[in-house]
Amino acid sequence: MTVHEYQEAALRTLNPNLGQKDVLINGVMGLCGESGEAIDLVKKHLAQGHPLDKAQLANELGDIAWYLAETAAAIGYDLETVLEQNIEKLKRRYPEGFDPARSLQREKE
Ligand SMILES: [Mg+2]
Numbered sequence: 734m735t736v737h738e739y740q741e742a743a744l745r746t747l748n749p750n751l752g753q754k755d756v757l758i759n760g761v762m763g764l765c766g767e768s769g770e771a772i773d774l775v776k777k778h779l780a781q782g783h784p785l786d787k788a789q790l791a792n793e794l795g796d797i798a799w800y801l802a803e804t805a806a807a808i809g810y811d812l813e814t815v816l817e818q819n820i821e822k823l824k825r826r827y828p829e830g831f832d833p834a835r836s837l838q839r840e841k842e
Contacts, residue, residue, distance in 0.1 A: 736813035760804030767796040
């Protein structure tokens with residue numbers, strides 16, 4: 734499955750009654766909510782002694798992907814373009830892979 738195919742399949746389950754503004758708001762709120770669910774799993778693991786529920790964490794990552802697809806669509810972007818732009822930015826920032834010195838330099842800029 735390509736990223737574009739994922740976005741199309743995900744958006745098949747988007748509420749068709751939502752207007753464009755509502756899709757945008759639902760998308761960013763969903764990103765925060767699902768990220769919170771992911772954080773909670775890791776918090777319980779690190780601070781409360783629970784075993785890390787990797788299957789549930791993977792499920793939450795999928796939920797985050799769904800809201801990424803929705804939010805990208807709300808602003809007229811193909812999710813694949815969003816991901817490609819992110820990789821291009823990282824290539825410019827860290828052309829040889831992650832470099833702590835470049836990261837520190839970036840903090841100062
Ligand atoms: Mg979830």
